[in-house]
Amino acid sequence: MRFLKEYFIIVIILVIVFLIDYLTDKNLSDSTSWMRDGMVSVENKMKGNQESEAQNEFHDLAEKWNKEVEKLSLFVEHNELEKVSSDIVLIKSNFDTNDTDELFQNIADLKFMLEHIEEKNQLKLKNIF
Numbered sequence: 001m002r003f004l005k006e007y008f009i010i011v012i013i014l015v016i017v018f019l020i021d022y023l024t025d026k027n028l029s030d031s032t033s034w035m036r037d038g039m040v041s042v043e044n045k046m047k048g049n050q051e052s053e054a055q056n057e058f059h060d061l062a063e064k065w066n067k068e069v070e071k072l073s074l075f076v077e078h079n080e081l082e083k084v085s086s087d088i089v090l091i092k093s094n095f096d097t098n099d100t101d102e103l104f105q106n107i108a109d110l111k112f113m114l115e116h117i118e119e120k121n122q123l124k125l126k127n128i129f
Helices: 002-047 051-072 078-097 100-120
Strands: none
Touching: 002 051, 002 100, 051 078, 078 100
């Protein structure tokens, strides 16, 4: 009977750990997905010579990301979030200087960083060991 209680407690703890991981992974995946999709849209608008629409959309994405960072900072490494924020600042400066070559490069860097953050925080054996 004693072992049954211990096994039950272990199972409850494991369920809680996996539930928390699922919730944080879903939140992170949703956040990186809409940001990545938004950056693809900005990139397409820039290629279609719709600079003002692209800049407005990027501004909205940046504001939404700044609100989202507060939640993400609870379970994502801060230096990774700072890299995303610095990429956002670089893209803003590219819009201000009309430097489209650097803009596309910085958008690619931002999309890569978002994918990296999402992959790194998934519960996989390669991320554990």
